[in-house]
Amino acid sequence: xxxxxxxxxxxxxxxxxxxxxxxxxxxxxxxxxxxxxxxxxxxxxxxxxxxxxxxxxxxxxxxxxxxxxxxxxxxxxxxxxxxxxxxxxxxxxxxxxxxxxxxxxxxxxxxxxxxxxxxxxxxxxxxxxxxxxxxxxxxxxxxxxxxxxxxxxxxxxxxxxxxxxxxxxxxxxxxxxxxxxxxxxxxxxxxxxxxxxxxxxxxxxxxxxxxxxxxxxxxxxxxxxxxxxxxxxxxxxxxxxx
Amino acid sequence: xxxxxxxxxxxxxxxxxxxxxxxxxxxxxxxxxxxxxxxxxxxxxxxxxxxxxxxxxxxxxxxxxxxxxxxxxxxxxxxxxxxxxxxxxxxxxxxxxxxxxxxxxxxxxxxxxxxxxxxxxxxxxxxxxxxxxxxxxxxxxxxxxxxxxxxxxxxxxxxxxxxxxxxxxxxxxxxxxxxxxxxxxxxxxxxxxxxxxxxxxxxxxxxxxxxxxxxxxxxxxxxxxxxxxxxxxxxxxxxxxxxxxxxxxxxxxxxxxxxxxxxxxxxxxxxxxxxxxxxxxxxxxxxxxxxxxxxxxxxxxxxxxxxxxxxxxxxxxxxxxxxxxxxxxxxxxxxxxxxxxxxxxxxxxxxxxxxxxxx
Amino acid sequence: xxxxxxxxxxxxxxxxxxxxxxxxxxxxxxxxxxxxxxxxxxxxxxxxxxxxxxxxxxxxxxxxxxxxxxxxxxxxxxxxxxxxxxxxxxxxxx
Numbered sequence: 001x002x003x004x005x006x007x008x009x010x011x012x013x014x015x016x017x018x019x020x021x022x023x024x025x026x027x028x029x030x031x032x033x034x035x036x037x038x039x040x041x042x043x044x045x046x047x048x049x050x051x052x053x054x055x056x057x058x059x060x061x062x063x064x065x066x067x068x069x070x071x072x073x074x075x076x077x078x079x080x081x082x083x084x085x086x087x088x089x090x091x092x093x094x095x096x097x098x099x100x101x102x103x104x105x106x107x108x109x110x111x112x113x114x115x116x117x118x119x120x121x122x123x124x125x126x127x128x129x130x131x132x133x134x135x136x137x138x139x140x141x142x143x144x145x146x147x148x149x150x151x152x153x154x155x156x157x158x159x160x161x162x163x164x165x166x167x168x169x170x171x172x173x174x175x176x177x178x179x180x181x182x183x184x185x186x187x188x189x190x191x192x193x194x195x196x197x198x199x200x201x202x203x204x205x206x207x208x209x210x211x212x213x214x215x216x217x218x219x220x221x222x223x224x225x226x227x228x229x230x231x232x233x234x235x236x237x238x239x240x241x242x
Numbered sequence: 243x244x245x246x247x248x249x250x251x252x253x254x255x256x257x258x259x260x261x262x263x264x265x266x267x268x269x270x271x272x273x274x275x276x277x278x279x280x281x282x283x284x285x286x287x288x289x290x291x292x293x294x295x296x297x298x299x300x301x302x303x304x305x306x307x308x309x310x311x312x313x314x315x316x317x318x319x320x321x322x323x324x325x326x327x328x329x330x331x332x333x334x335x336x337x338x339x340x341x342x343x344x345x346x347x348x349x350x351x352x353x354x355x356x357x358x359x360x361x362x363x364x365x366x367x368x369x370x371x372x373x374x375x376x377x378x379x380x381x382x383x384x385x386x387x388x389x390x391x392x393x394x395x396x397x398x399x400x401x402x403x404x405x406x407x408x409x410x411x412x413x414x415x416x417x418x419x420x421x422x423x424x425x426x427x428x429x430x431x432x433x434x435x436x437x438x439x440x441x442x443x444x445x446x447x448x449x450x451x452x453x454x455x456x457x458x459x460x461x462x463x464x465x466x467x468x469x470x471x472x473x474x475x476x477x478x479x480x481x482x483x484x485x486x487x488x489x490x491x492x493x494x495x496x497x498x499x500x501x502x503x504x505x506x507x508x509x510x511x512x513x514x515x516x517x518x519x520x521x522x523x524x525x526x527x528x529x530x531x532x533x534x535x536x537x538x539x540x541x542x543x544x545x546x547x548x549x550x551x552x553x554x555x556x557x558x559x560x561x562x563x564x565x566x567x568x569x570x571x572x573x574x575x576x577x578x579x580x581x582x583x584x585x586x587x588x589x590x591x592x593x594x595x596x597x598x599x600x601x
Numbered sequence: 602x603x604x605x606x607x608x609x610x611x612x613x614x615x616x617x618x619x620x621x622x623x624x625x626x627x628x629x630x631x632x633x634x635x636x637x638x639x640x641x642x643x644x645x646x647x648x649x650x651x652x653x654x655x656x657x658x659x660x661x662x663x664x665x666x667x668x669x670x671x672x673x674x675x676x677x678x679x680x681x682x683x684x685x686x687x688x689x690x691x692x693x694x695x
Contacts, residue, residue, distance in 0.1 A: 021315075028318070031306035031325050032537065035545020036606070037299065037333050038627055038638040044326035045641050051319050058315075065314050089548045132633060139558065140551025147547070226310075233371055234313040240429050242314040242371075242421075276662060330642055337626040340608060346628060403625070410646070552630035553605050559631070 008061060009075055012169035015215055017057035018078035021068060022223075023099060024050035025230055026086055035089050042129060046096070049122040056115050069234035073217075073224050080214040081158040083223040087151065090137050090144065094151040097130035101188055102162045105181045112172050131192055138196025145197065152193065153201050160205030164212035267468055272398035275341040283467055286460065287397050288342050289358070290469065292349045295335035296360035300353075300534050302328045304368040305377060313371060320417050321374060327414070331407045338399040354539045362520065363450050365528030372425055372432075372439035378418015380440070380447040380485070386415060387481045388451065391471035400469075419488065426493045433493075440489070441497045448512070449520045451478040479509055486510045608657040609635040611642075613649035621653050629654075 008014065027047035034040040058064035081099055086092045104123045110116035137148040163182040165175065190200050213219075234242075259278035266273060273279055302325050309325065312318035336346040352358040363381055368374065389411070392404040425436035452458055452474040464470035472480075482501075489496050500513030522528070606628040612621035624643045629635035635654040643649065688695050 025310060028309045028322055031309055031322070032302045033541045033544075034329075035541070035548035036628070037329055037336075038629065038634075038642065039545075039548075040302070040329035041326055041333070041641045041645075042638065044322055044329070045645070048319060048322055048326070051315065051322065055315050055319070068315055069313070089545065129637060132637065136552045136555040136630070136634075137548070140554045141547065143547050144551030144554075229310050233311050237313070237429060237431060240313075240432055242317055242424060242428075326645075330645065333627060333642055334625055340626065345608070406625075549606060549630075552634065556631040 009077065010168070011061060012166040013057050014061055014067070015077035015079075015166055017054045017061070017067070018076050019082045019099070019103070020050040020057065021054035022076070022078040022226070023082040023095075024048075024054060025226065026082070026084075026095075027092070029086055030092070039089075043092075046126045046129065049119075049126065053115070053119045053122070056119075060115075065234065069231045073219055073227055075217060076219065076223070076227070077215050077217060078219075079158070079161045079212075080220055080223075081155065081162065083214070083219060083226060084155060084158060085222050087154075088147055089133075090147040090151040091154065093130050093133040093137060094148065094155055096126060097134050097192065098155060098159055098162070098189065100127035100130055101185055102181070103127075105184050106176065109171055109176050109181070110169075134192055134198075135196045138193070138198040148196065149198050152198055153203065156201040156203055156205060161212050161214055164215060166215065267396050270394075270396075270468070272401060273396050274398045282463070283469075284342055286464060286467070286469060287400065288339055288344055290464075291335055291339040291342075291400055291403075292344075292352070292358050293360060295332045295339060295349065296353045296358060297364065298328045298332035298335060300360045300364045300538060301381075302332075303534055303537060304364055304366070304530075305374055307368050308371060308374050311371070312374075317421070324378075324414055324417065327410050331410070334403040334406055335400075338397075338403040341399045350542060354535065354542060356526075356535065359524070360534075361450060362523040362528060363446050364534060365523050365530045366442070366446055367529050369442075370435050370439060372422065372435040373443070375418045375421035375425065375436065376439035376443040378414055378416075379422055379488070380418075380443045381450070382411060382414040382418060383485065384447045384450040384481050386411060387477050387484070391477075394468075394471060396468035419492070422492055422494065436492075437494050440494050444497050445515065445519075446523075448478055448482070448515055449517075451475070451481065453517065453520070482510050482512050606630050609639070609654045610657050610660060611635075611639040612653040612655070613639075613643050614651040615648060616650055621651065624648075626657060632656075 024047045027043050027050070030043045030047075031040065034043055054068075055064050058067045061067060081095060084091070084095055100123055104120060104127050107116040107120040107123055134148065137144040139145070162185070163178055165178045169176050193200055260280065263273065263277070263279055263283075266277070273283075305321060305328075306325050309318065309321050312321050336349060339349060340346060349358065353360065363384075368377070386408065389404055389408055393401055393408055395401040395404065422436050422440070425432040427433075452461075455461060455473045455475045458474050461470065461473060465473070486496065486501065498513045500511070502511050504511045523531070526532075607630075608626050609629055609632075610626050611624045613624040614621045624639075627635065627638050627642055629638050632654060636652060639652050639654050644652070
């Protein structure tokens with residue numbers, strides 16, 4: 001790795017871009033499989049917003065396709081939450097709730113970045129969509145309740161990473177206030193889960209990896225397969241234009 | 243809206259209704275949902291609109307097959323938006339069909355059980371990235387050729403849905419053409435990929451216009467009712483005439499050795515279509531018939547608990563003795579921020595309920 | 602179970618100054634979701650600034666039988682239309 005690559009990989013914007021790209025990719029996997037046509041449209045909207053955010057962020061750092069298609073797994077800095085497989089609709093919704101609320105709070109702080117100011121409106125809608133579905137799944141039928149609770153429990157271990165400070169991420173010269181962010185996130189999530197008749201898990205909020213593993217390039221198994229699928233065509237034709 | 247049919251009256255009344263209907267159609271007026279219409283007209287529309295809607299949603303599959311592998315982020319965004327549009331178009335069309343007194347659930351059930359068809363073209367596989375381009379250029383191109391006249395269809399809701407669909411679809415064909423052009427002018431391998439895709443999609447695209455006029459079961463009546471405006475063969479010819487120069491500009495060859503310009507007719511003459519293939523695919527023996535239907539059924543079935551959950555939630559929140567089974571509030575309104583990308587809602591204000599003021 | 606997602610009619614205000622116009626319909630379990638679905642479906646290309654959703658079942662419509670008494674009386678009231686009146690040539694802003 002050259003020095004300039006190392007510097008690039010350390011940029012906090014890259015982590016944010018990777019979050020958006022990876023989650024967008026996962027949501028794109030729903031196309032043609034959603035539980036109802038109206039949700040096909042809704043999930044694709046969210047995926048498109050996130051993809052737009054990723055492209056804008058990559059654009060500030062270099063060539064978007066080089067960054068998306070030619071980095072190895074260990075060079076991706078997205079948090080592990082975003083790469084978790086779609087699972088059932090409840091898993092997808094809870095993943096979205098956890099991530100979108102975090103993104104909304106973080107981008108809400110980044111008031112000196114036009115990109116974040118634009119994105120925060122999109123993200124608020126994603127959060128709203130996830131919140132409405134969390135309520136309906138949690139307080140719907142016994143089956144949906146059970147699935148929603150399982151999703152919350154399963155994904156909980158990936159939420160701790162969200163609050164690991166992203167080094168270098170500042171607002172008008174000051175670091176982001178991660179403590180406030182976590183407190184707001186906790187309060188919000190507890191409230192939504194409560195209204196959805198779901199329990200806040202007591203299990204640890206970190207996976208077995210050390211804290212911030214995704215941010216450091218350590219990912220979960222399914223991520224390698226996701227990248228292989230995403231990158232294979234681009235990599236099979238080195239230098240080609242599309 | 244629930245469609246209320248006029249009471250069955252006397253023969254004289256029936257004749258009066260028929261006359262009013264015929265006059266409206268002859269005068270190029272639109273038939274609207276609550277107008278009287280002949281049973282066969284209604285049945286033909288339900289069949290055609292449902293088939294059209296089914297084609298949109300089954301048609302998502304061959305392209306969605308490449309969303310996760312799109313070779314650039316720009317292409318990924320375009321493809322995702324396009325597949326999303328197809329879901330949207332399916333929704334517009336189901337909603338047009340519902341004005342005829344059927345409901346979507348019923349139509350989906352008919353699709354899933356094989357009693358209603360969708361366009362056979364989607365029973366072909368998308369084997370390479372270039373297929374995404376070929377679908378955009380040829381399949382969407384053929385669809386547009388078919389659909390533009392439908393914007394003037396005699397049935398109002400269908401015509402209006404088609405206006406919306408055609409407007410939105412204009413980018414679909416272009417992105418496909420642009421994709422193929424990039425490949426054709428790209429590396430040798432890319433060019434070969436593009437040619438291979440055109441080779442595989444050309445003939446099935448011509449079949450999209452349906453059997454030749456003399457064998458088309460429903461054509462004559464549909465033309466008389468102005469549901470259909472041009473015959474299958476007319477539209478097919480129009481499509482070939484459009485495509486030949488476009489293929490040339492792409493630097494790709496259409497796989498028809500008999501293709502030649504006929505100065506007399508002023509049209510491109512094309513070779514014989516293998517209708518036995520068309521019929522086989524229609525009968526369910528295409529490469530992907532089983533796969534497409536089973537994915538559709540699986541999505542619907544595995545989504546059942548989600549739909550049930552939302553219904554249960556709505557019921558729990560319904561005030562006891564509510565007026566009907568539709569939902570807690572008679573109307574709701576949402577403000578959307580103007581000018582922002584995708585029409586995003588004003589997030590500060592958020593949606594809120596209020597009394598309807600449907601003036 | 603699924604079939605009890607009712608049908609909603611969607612009305613979109615294209616831009617400020619225009620009235621809400623019928624855009625189409627969709628299915629949703631309740632009003633809140635209907636609004637969101639409508640926003641996703643009918644304003645994907647910035648087609649609107651405001652949306653109404655109304656359960657299709659609560660709309661009362663005139664029936665075809667009522668057509669004549671409902672709509673014909675208006676057609677002989679030509680004086681309701683500005684073109685009914687003659688304006689001398691050269692008179693403007695009327």
